[in-house]
Amino acid sequence: xxxxxxxxxxxxxxxxxxxxxxxxxxxxxxxxxxxxxxxxxxxxxxxxxxxxxxxxxxxxxxxxxxxxxxxxxxxxxxxxxxxxxxxxxxxxxxxxxxxxxxxxxxxxxxxxxxxxxxxxxxxxxxxxxxxxxxxxxxxxxxxxxxxxxxxxxxxxxxxxxxxxxxxxxxxxxxxxxxxxxxxxxxxxxxxxxxxxxxxxxxxxxxxxxxxxxxxxxxxxxxxxxxxxxxxxxxxxxxxxxxxxxxxxxxxxxxxxxxxxxxxxxxxxxxxxxxxxxxxxxxxxxxxxxxxxxxxxxxxxxxxxxxxxxxxxxxxxxxxxxxxxxxxxxxxxxxxxxxxxxxxxxxxxxxxxxxxxxxxxxxxxxxxxxxxxxxxxxxxxxxxxxxxxxxxxxxxxxx
Numbered sequence: 001x002x003x004x005x006x007x008x009x010x011x012x013x014x015x016x017x018x019x020x021x022x023x024x025x026x027x028x029x030x031x032x033x034x035x036x037x038x039x040x041x042x043x044x045x046x047x048x049x050x051x052x053x054x055x056x057x058x059x060x061x062x063x064x065x066x067x068x069x070x071x072x073x074x075x076x077x078x079x080x081x082x083x084x085x086x087x088x089x090x091x092x093x094x095x096x097x098x099x100x101x102x103x104x105x106x107x108x109x110x111x112x113x114x115x116x117x118x119x120x121x122x123x124x125x126x127x128x129x130x131x132x133x134x135x136x137x138x139x140x141x142x143x144x145x146x147x148x149x150x151x152x153x154x155x156x157x158x159x160x161x162x163x164x165x166x167x168x169x170x171x172x173x174x175x176x177x178x179x180x181x182x183x184x185x186x187x188x189x190x191x192x193x194x195x196x197x198x199x200x201x202x203x204x205x206x207x208x209x210x211x212x213x214x215x216x217x218x219x220x221x222x223x224x225x226x227x228x229x230x231x232x233x234x235x236x237x238x239x240x241x242x243x244x245x246x247x248x249x250x251x252x253x254x255x256x257x258x259x260x261x262x263x264x265x266x267x268x269x270x271x272x273x274x275x276x277x278x279x280x281x282x283x284x285x286x287x288x289x290x291x292x293x294x295x296x297x298x299x300x301x302x303x304x305x306x307x308x309x310x311x312x313x314x315x316x317x318x319x320x321x322x323x324x325x326x327x328x329x330x331x332x333x334x335x336x337x338x339x340x341x342x343x344x345x346x347x348x349x350x351x352x353x354x355x356x357x358x359x360x361x362x363x364x365x366x367x368x369x370x371x372x373x374x375x376x377x378x379x380x381x382x383x384x385x386x387x388x389x390x391x392x393x394x395x396x397x398x
Contacts, residue, residue, distance in 0.1 A: 011205050025209050033203025040203040043162040046118050047138050047226050061089035068108040073149030106147025109138040132232045139225055141218040150215040154180045156230040157208040161200040164223035169195045171213040178211035242278035300386050312363035317391035337387050360391035
């Protein structure tokens, strides 16, 4: 289920609904920060030069490809700055990386959200907006240097300039909406593309739809920008999923084309008709936030191993990241919280409604059909599931 993100609206300087209608998968969007200190601070809180220092100063292996380098549109061999280890790991030579950077090489930190809590939280927020996985890479480029040549990505990108300035060239119009299975059909895009050019400064944001050609070059300052890669669920993805579902239940689809090939147009239509119920079921499914990015909050594990004291006076509220829906069925009530659904007995429904439609409440505010122990049991269950968190309310709380 897609949810509104106030910080997205503020960052991109456009309401989400307008962004989806005018720009998403259509055309790029440049959102100037106007050198606003709050916006610059927000970008640097996500990732800054200090975070690069911290990563390069911590020894030990990381996954291969975590750090990659390139210069002038060409990759720098990983052998120059890393050594592979068993299990898909590698050790990185900080001195070599710094030397290559001083010589004009761009540093790329892939999947940087996996080692940065702020980036992970922002990825999770965007995953809730787009109902799709979101990953963050960080690019650090020395002055007057270029890392990557002009290229188009097979995923959408929201780019945040955190430090320095970078000059960008973007294709004016999107000619081909790329996907991993269909990156581009244009044989010579560079020969036909027309370009827009502008400079991003700290605090600026840029949306680039997948398939749009772009390239960036640092100006006279060191540059750091973050790219939030959005990997949407497409109709083609749905068709592949529907085919897999049909194959598991339809013996004809598991037969070879030689032994069971459609010989007439009607037979071909029959095969397509066999996919139709699966496509309809998938199309009617409520879009959900990817499970691995739902309800990311510090403290979940601590609350599991050391549950906080709770009484009927303890103030609670729906978690900031719990986008919840309540469905009453014939013999149960189901609470859907982004990536999971939790079933409760029907008699809990009134209390769940109070919780969902209230702000900060206590156990005393829950429905009267639950006794005191029942109210506490419900609240403890919701807290352990990450649906609620401790709130603040006037009066004594524990």
